[in-house]
Amino acid sequence: MPADTGIAEAAAVLRAGGLVAFPTETVYGLGANALDARAAARIFEAKARPSFDPLITHLADAADLPALVGAVPPAVAALVERFWPGPLTLIVDRPEAIPPIVTSGLDTMAVRVPDEPSARALIAAAGVPVAAPSANRFGQLSPTRAEHVVAGLRDAVDVVLDGGPTRCGIESTIVDARGERPVVLRLGALPVEALVEAVGPVTVRPGSSGQPVAPGTLAAHYAPRTPLRLGAAESAPGDGGRRGFLAFREPPAAGAWAAVEVLSAEGDLTAAAARLFDALHRLDAAGVTEIVAESVPEVGVGRAINDRLRRAAATWH
Ligand code: TXA
Ligand code: MG
DSSP states (O other), X not given: OBTTTSHHHHHHHHHTTOOEEEEOSSSEEEEEXXXXXXHHHHHHHHHTOOTTSOOEEEOSOTTHHHHXXXXXXXXXXXXXXXXOSSSEEEEEEOOTTSOGGGGTTOSEEEEEOOSOHHHHHHHHHHTSOEEOOBSSOTTBOOOSSHHHHHHHHGGGOSEEOBOOXXXXXXXXXXXXXXXXXXXXXXXXXXXXXXXXXXXXXXXXXXXXXXXXXXXXXXXXXXXXXXXXXXXOGGGOOSSOOOEEEEESSSOOOTTSOXXXXXXXXXXXXXXXXXXXXXXXXXXXXXXXXXXXXXXOOSSTXXXXXXXXXXXXXXXXX
């Protein structure tokens, strides 16, 4: 259904315990009523997601946070004030109203307000907080278009709202700001530099695979079906194999590659992030035996792009 006209019907599905895939500014989410343990259980089933990997709860408005969780630490409130709605997920204490399945039994909860009008309208119309992981099968590429959701989850979803390609293209940055110094648990669409500018020094813990506080930040994740490795354009073995190349700004010399995707000819990291998963979905569908991906500059959202590429490559080692 179109994201603008399908909202009332999709909200009714959420209230009835169903699953609705919807666009956010980052990636498409697979939503369920976060107050309903059975509805949340359907998310884990549809994604084949391990029960130890907690979900993010989405709110329509920052003003809804105190109503759900009560007072939050000043540093968390400052980040809410500065960055919501937006691609920043914050860790708070889990309120009684949220069943433990949503947080995989943790006494903390991840929460954000997406910066996408149709998502906020959907959540507001449903009248409940919406638990939503990315709308892909566990471990696979995140969906940045409704077509990716349909191809990956098919009949497991009751409604897919189509809002076109997502603006950021990469998941939210996850920050635990409850302690002395904020800790970045997952690099994402909100650059670390923006956080530092707003709240001072932060600790970045991107390689937090196996880290119990963020079990979803697994070393191997976000992977295409085709084996992927990091490498330069010159690294094409001349054995005639069909390989795909993911370039940052310059396409490699013609000939060596069966399929090529360029993230941003202008070298714009924000534009590159927006195209990342779409480009990987296309290379995955191109019938190549291997994808070679070039790293991007390790700055701004480029850090999150490199993080996703490393995790995709880790699946194949
Ligand atoms: O941009 C996004 O964040 C998208 C859109 C749909 O909002 N959602 C998303 O969800 O990326 P998902 O499930 O793919 O990733 C959620 C991450 C997981 O790595 C999980 O471990 C972490 O959030 N997480 C959830 N609750 C947590 C908690 N209480 N403490 C630490 N990490 C948590
Ligand atoms: Mg995900």
